[in-house]
Amino acid sequence: MSRPSLIGLSTPELQALAEQLGEKPFRGKQIANWIYAKAVREYDEMKDLPAAFRAKLAETHDISPLHLTTHKKSTDGVDKLLVHNGDTQVYECVLLPYEDRVSCCISSQVGCPMGCTFCATGLGGFDRNLTAGEIVAQYLWLQSLSPRRISHVVFMGMGEPLLNFANVTKALNLFHEEIGLSYRHLTISTVGLVPQIRELAKLGLPIHLALSLHSPFDEIRSKLMPVNHKWDVAEALRAMHDYHKATGRKVTIEYLLINELNDTIEQAEALATKIMRMPHVVNLIPFNWVDTGNGFARPSRERVRAFRRHLESKGVNVTERVERGHDIAAACGQLAGQHAGRFARRERASTLPVVPS
Ligand code: SF4
Known part of the structure; x- marks a missing residue:
């Protein structure tokens, strides 16, 4: 024990x-x-x-709950750790140095039960929630590798953070109170669990919230994210708008672009219409798996540009994910999948975030 x-x-x-x-x-x-x-x-x-x-x-007491399984360093300065707690369950965290800040992407669960059809972690199933200590220890281990202070934390590794609400909110508190990070530099990325978004809003903390939307149309979003059957596009966006009103924070809409599925001008138009009333930024993430088993493919540069241009022409604030850590399987779930031998056919699943400061 x-x-x-x-x-x-x-x-x-x-x-x-x-x-x-x-x-x-x-x-x-x-x-x-x-x-x-x-x-x-x-x-x-x-x-x-x-x-x-x-x-x-x-x-x-042990000092830290973490043990290192694998440490990979990419040629573009990204460190990725695969860690465990003395058992066979592994999870991931990533250090992302940028010119103006150092960020890290951490896990909130071992595996994930949400079953998003584009995600390596989702396809691998769910093991358990991480404790607040296991969450914060990822940051501390990554900090020990970085000569610069890690100022930003993004919950965008393995797991749906709002499903592990108590431990994640305790970890947010530890990041703020014990490590001294600004709440404004802590980002929760969610598939859109409406009751938990509302609970988070009630805390009244200026935590940055990102919604993985991936289509403004329910029919398409439901194919990508089973959660849409429970809380659809309209409900998820309403909760995000209310979150903005409660916290004053601009919200991020994550949008994975998949060739000829959700990258049409019709969807750019509908997306712009649906989010215009709330202060936002849309983060475009061109899909990047070579073989998903679902027939998903990356759109051409021209299609990504056309989608982005259409959003911008409607007054949408748009950023585009900067790809990092190609050579070390730096995206969510990929390294753990390789470790477990579950995703041997996948080459890359870069869903690393661009986080507005
Ligand atoms: S995208 Fe996030 S919420 Fe969806 S299955 Fe993957 S880890 Fe879970």
Whole structure:
């Protein structure tokens, strides 16, 4: 049986733990500083704690819940980690340095139950939710690889973050309170779970929210995302608009472009009409798998350009995903899939985000 980890506990919880172990509460603050500010992974590095206290802590708690399975570094500066918790379940996180910031993309679940038909993770099934500690530990491990501070966190790795609401919101709190990240630099990407979007709005935090829409038409969206049978395009967009009203944040609409499926001018027109009333940015992601098993293909450059131009002509704010980490299978679910031998025929599934600051 593995021990609980210190990562995942807030400063007040660490202070209570210190007291339980016969120390003064200020020791908890020292531990928080070591694990969250300095990202240490060994008790020996916690120099200002008495050796006897360190030994007691080591008996009851691991520092981090994570173990490394694979570390890949791409030629364009992306690091991707495949990690586990001492069992056979692996999940992924990615470090993405940009000129003006360093971002990371982290997982919220091992696998995913949402079953999106374009996604390697979705096709692999669902194992379990990650704890808040397992979520935050991904950031800390990636931070230990980066000479620059990671300022942005995107929940766009494995899993649907809003299905793991309690752990994800605890992790958001730890990112803000313990690591000092701005809520404005934390992005949740969701398939559109309407009740959870409304719950998130009630927290009143300026967290950036991204909706994976992928078509303004229910018939097509339902083919890509089974969730659309439950909450359709209109309901998902209404919830996003209400989220904007509650938080003041501009929302992102993620749009994966698939050749001759959802990349038509008719859909660009409908998309523009449906989102115009809410402050938004549309992030276009040209589909990039060579073989999905679903007959999906990447649109030509001309089709992507025409789609984008039409949106812009209607006054839509558009960004386009910058592809990174080709050579290391840097996209969501792909490396874990390769590890499990489940997606051997797929070459690439780049769904890495472009996040507006
Ligand atoms: S796209 Fe996201 S929500 Fe959909 S199956 Fe993949 S990981 Fe899950």
